[in-house]
Amino acid sequence: MTKNIDLLSGMTELAEFGKRVAAASALLAAVRKQDVVIAQTPREEICRVNGRALHRIVSDHPHQIPTPVLVVYAMVGHWAVLDLQDDRSFLRNLAEAGCQVYVMDWGHPTPADQFDDFGDLINIYMDRFVEAICERHNIPAINLIGICQGGVLSLCYTALHPERIRNLVTVVTPVDFHADRDDERIDSGFMNVWTRGLSGEDIDLLVQTMGNIPGEVGGTMFSLMTPFRTLAKYNMTLVQAGQDPDTFMNFLRMEKWLADRPDHTGAAAQQWLKELYQENRLANGELVIDGRAVDLQAVDMPVLNIYSETDTIIHPLASKAMRGRVGSADYTELPVSGGHIGILVARSKKLRDGIVDWLVKR
Amino acid sequence: MHTNRNDKPSRTSSDSWPLIGPWQAVADMWAMWSEVGEVVAKERIEKTKELLTRTWNPEFWRTGGLAPFLAELQEVLSLPRLADLPNVDINALQPINSMFEVVGLLQQYLSISVPLWMTISQRFQAELAAREKAGDAVKSHGAALDLWNSVVDRALMEFNRSVEFADIQRRLLRASANCRLQMRAIGEQSARLFDMPTRSEMIDAYRRIHDMQREIQQLRQEIRTLRNDRKSNTASTKPKTLRGAR
Numbered sequence: 076m077t078k079n080i081d082l083l084s085g086m087t088e089l090a091e092f093g094k095r096v097a098a099a100s101a102l103l104a105a106v107r108k109q110d111v112v113i114a115q116t117p118r119e120e121i122c123r124v125n126g127r128a129l130h131r132i133v134s135d136h137p138h139q140i141p142t143p144v145l146v147v148y149a150m151v152g153h154w155a156v157l158d159l160q161d162d163r164s165f166l167r168n169l170a171e172a173g174c175q176v177y178v179m180d181w182g183h184p185t186p187a188d189q190f191d192d193f194g195d196l197i198n199i200y201m202d203r204f205v206e207a208i209c210e211r212h213n214i215p216a217i218n219l220i221g222i223c224q225g226g227v228l229s230l231c232y233t234a235l236h237p238e239r240i241r242n243l244v245t246v247v248t249p250v251d252f253h254a255d256r257d258d259e260r261i262d263s264g265f266m267n268v269w270t271r272g273l274s275g276e277d278i279d280l281l282v283q284t285m286g287n288i289p290g291e292v293g294g295t296m297f298s299l300m301t302p303f304r305t306l307a308k309y310n311m312t313l314v315q316a317g318q319d320p321d322t323f324m325n326f327l328r329m330e331k332w333l334a335d336r337p338d339h340t341g342a343a344a345q346q347w348l349k350e351l352y353q354e355n356r357l358a359n360g361e362l363v364i365d366g367r368a369v370d371l372q373a374v375d376m377p378v379l380n381i382y383s384e385t386d387t388i389i390h391p392l393a394s395k396a397m398r399g400r401v402g403s404a405d406y407t408e409l410p411v412s413g414g415h416i417g418i419l420v421a422r423s424k425k426l427r428d429g430i431v432d433w434l435v436k437r
Numbered sequence: 438m439h440t441n442r443n444d445k446p447s448r449t450s451s452d453s454w455p456l457i458g459p460w461q462a463v464a465d466m467w468a469m470w471s472e473v474g475e476v477v478a479k480e481r482i483e484k485t486k487e488l489l490t491r492t493w494n495p496e497f498w499r500t501g502g503l504a505p506f507l508a509e510l511q512e513v514l515s516l517p518r519l520a521d522l523p524n525v526d527i528n529a530l531q532p533i534n535s536m537f538e539v540v541g542l543l544q545q546y547l548s549i550s551v552p553l554w555m556t557i558s559q560r561f562q563a564e565l566a567a568r569e570k571a572g573d574a575v576k577s578h579g580a581a582l583d584l585w586n587s588v589v590d591r592a593l594m595e596f597n598r599s600v601e602f603a604d605i606q607r608r609l610l611r612a613s614a615n616c617r618l619q620m621r622a623i624g625e626q627s628a629r630l631f632d633m634p635t636r637s638e639m640i641d642a643y644r645r646i647h648d649m650q651r652e653i654q655q656l657r658q659e660i661r662t663l664r665n666d667r668k669s670n671t672a673s674t675k676p677k678t679l680r681g682a683r
Contacts, residue, residue, distance in 0.1 A: 084577060084578070085578045088577060088578045088579050089578070124654075125650060186639070186640075186643060187643045187646055187647075188647075189640075189643060190643060190644055190647035190648075191647065195647075195651065199651070199654045202658075203654070206661070261591070261594050261595060261598065262594060265594075265597065265598065268598050268603075269603070269606070272603035272604075272606065272607060273607055273610070274607075277607060277610055277611060280610075280611060280614045280615075281610065281614060283614075283618075284613075284614040284617050284618055285617075286640070299597050300597075302589075302590060302593035302594060302597060303586055303587075303589055303590030303593065304590075306589070307586065311586075
């Protein structure tokens with residue numbers, strides 16, 4: 076290598092890099108904690124149950140779709156990623172397109188919430204919020220958009236309460252948690268591999284020890300999944316982002332969201348990891364919530380299933396496994412391009428348009 | 438027995454050797470203590486020595502032999518439980534054992550992850566050579582760094598999905614969890630000492646609160662359903678009443 080690269084060009088490169096570091100440092104030096112804000116779209120709190128809240132996105136745009144939409148995000152991350160900034164807001168985009176948008180906030184579970192399982196999340200919190208929207212609009216059913224883990228919860232909710240849901244949209248939602256075995260990729264499905272490497276007793280021990288699963292555990296998993304990105308985040312990505320103020324603020328907003336990882340309630344995490352990741356009960360039709368079997372055939376309303384071929388967290392096959400399992404005669408698949416989080420924070424409105432166009436027709 | 442008044446009392450050996458009695462008693466006591474020493478030496482010290490000798494072997498630490506070692510040590514040094522005295526055993530060493538186990542596993546993790554960096558370097562060198570041979574030599578430090586990063590990324594991803602990694606992760610998880618549970622047990626003893634709620638008591642309270650919350654939500658739901666039913670019943674009966682009034 077040394078015979079191909081001379082010392083002088085190396086020093087020039089180093090100086091150039093130093094200049095870039097200085098530029099990024101100058102931006103960083105001027106930004107304070109309070110300058111980095113997320114979830115700025117106006118909203119009002121409609122209902123609150125045990126630290127979980129239902130927010131309505133306040134918007135003056137005419138309602139193109141009369142049936143309100145409830146967006147349910149995962150528990151493993153805060154819903155604020157759906158409203159990262161004005162021009163990268165999935166919720167704002169939906170509202171601007173004429174949807175009446177509600178979003179579910181799982182809050183930050185405390186040790187007192189550690190026994191909340193899928194039954195609590197679905198049959199108490201989700202059901203209470205869906206009912207609140209129905210009462211508010213005097214309607215029997217709403218449109219439900221579930222994202223990632225929120226998609227799984229939405230799917231289960233719909234199977235257990237089909238009369239409450241008019242249309243179901245799932246975004247990057249796993250159904251078959253073992254589908255990655257049919258298409259093993261080194262950069263995808265790490266969570267599946269890692270969880271299957273544990274025994275059920277290990278997960279029980281983890282929950283027994285920790286109560287709730289700390290958000291940091293999830294963060295570590297994602298770091299292990301993309302080791303280089305983790306290693307290079309603050310010495311390369313940050314420097315690169317620091318060359319442009321807008322990109323730099325985007326980076327900091329995403330960091331703020333990542334830093335705010337809520338804990339996952341222990342009992343639900345136990346079900347999530349054991350019954351879904353390890354035992355694949357949803358796809359096998361063996362998932363039981365509060366004594367009732369989750370029968371996906373009961374999901375007979377129109378379903379839009381959105382997935383990404385380049386999703387490294389939820390394998391596209393895991394999402395596509397919904398086809399044939401749900402009872403809907405009006406089932407649509409919509410592939411989108413981008414990463415698992417990238418599709419939600421993209422400036423492009425393709426995801427929004429895909430959903431709204433589909434909802435308008437129904 | 439008749440005694441002649443004129444007879445002088447016979448002299449015993451203790452009379453002639455007044456210290457012999459205490460001397461004998463002390464000698465007997467020391468003989469007994471010596472026996473105790475022998476029993477302790479045979480039953481405890483020799484076995485402890487045997488056990489402690491193991492700790493000088495690096496293999497002992499490498500293979501995580503501390504847990505069985507402490508269990509054996511506890512067995513060797515254990516005493517019967519006495520009802521009105523504090524329990525004297527080495528249970529308190531358990532958290533230390535767990536900590537050592539975690540440290541040992543971290544060393545094992547290092548021992549399998551350090552060679553990985555040698556593999557990464559070898560792959561990097563091989564990739565550089567291959568590119569040069571193909572006429573596509575790396576021409577700048579930046580390009581070399583990009584290549585290095587991509588080699589590191591792939592190697593780490595492979596490692597994170599390997600059987601070795603999964604195994605050490607699983608063992609680390611178990612050891613850390615056990616360590617935390619044992620620390621919690623010590624914390625609980627301290628909490629009881631200061632009359633403070635323990636973690637177990639808090640968990641019990643959380644469970645009860647959770648069950649009550651569930652019950653409350655179910656009751657609320659039932660009330661809502663009843664109210665709605667009543668509303669719909671009223672709505673369906675009203676027109677009849679009005680018609681009747683007309």
